[in-house]
Amino acid sequence: MEHADLIVIGAGQSGLATAALAPRHGFARTLVLEADEAPGGAWPRYYDSLTLFSPARYSSLPGMRFPGDGDRYPTRDEVVDYLRDYARRLTAEIHTSTTVSSVTRQDGAWSVRAEDGREFTARAVIAATGDYGTPYLPDLPGRAEFAGRVLHAAAYRSPDVFAGQRLVVVGGGNSAIQIAAELGGVADTTLATRRPIGWLAQRPLGRDLHWWFRYTGLDIAPIRRLLQKAPVSVLDDGRYRTALHEHGVDQREMFTRFTSDGVVWGDGSKEAVDAVILATGYRPAFPYLTGSGALDADGRPRQRGGIAIVPGLGFVGMEFQRSFSSKTLRGAGRDAGRVLSRLRRQAA
Known part of the structure; x- marks a missing residue:
């Protein structure tokens, strides 16, 4: 059994950003548990021609600039390379080929069990597996x-x-x-x-839309409920x-x-x-949290801004978790920092 200060489930963009920021928030030893054979989350499984809609300069995780021309739009493979390079630079320990089967709280600490029988314990856990592993297939007639x-x-x-x-x-x-x-x-x-399709110009008035998001503050504004209805x-x-x-x-x-x-x-x-x-989107799914008290009857996280109602548990990487940029490369670090700060205060 391994013990850590923090266990992060998922080594995609959100999990890696969380692991990078963890030492700044007092989590000395962090374990990242990833089901796939390498870090990168769902990115390696996206369609071959996928291109980001955000320029490289707005597609970075904390502490590492996305390489190349900042005004270009990176491809799927470039994002995968970036994430794996980012993972190699972390001080956190990343356990790949480790699928988490259950997360339970006992005596003020968390016990995390993998499908292969390995067990890990920590005082705090962050679920960063997102929703790209659970595609939504509507029940269409016929x-x-x-x-x-x-x-x-x-x-x-x-x-x-x-x-x-x-x-x-x-x-x-x-x-x-x-x-x-x-x-x-x-x-x-x-x-x-x-x-009807709602089209947005990529470069209004000669600047990429993401520049305007940052300039106006919309990118980080906590207006989740309004954005969900847009x-x-x-x-x-x-x-x-x-x-x-x-x-x-x-x-x-x-x-x-x-x-x-x-x-x-x-x-x-x-x-x-x-x-x-x-192309009907995805739905959040955290089966490993069943029985933890962190999910409602429909399996949705019981949380606010990424902080679960159960002490010592957080979420990073959910759509509109706090802002327009949640669940993006540029927004993962902001959400991760806030969740880590709250979890640290809970543990104090």
């Missing part, structure tokens, strides 16, 4: 009878295997737009949404709108149901479809 392929964007890698097919991409966010624009170059593709918008410098148009990707209102070989559109017309790709 899906069970559809003979074609249905997959979540989390399982999409590249357009090659879909060449020449009839496809529908469901969703109106950044990922849906990127995937549809890419698929349109090799396949007959439709983008299906429940509401409509989804897509950042674009013009390339994706152009690609959708040039590739003939049309946008339609979401289909009403599946058939055995396709979908039924809102006007009642039926169309044969080879595959449907659901």
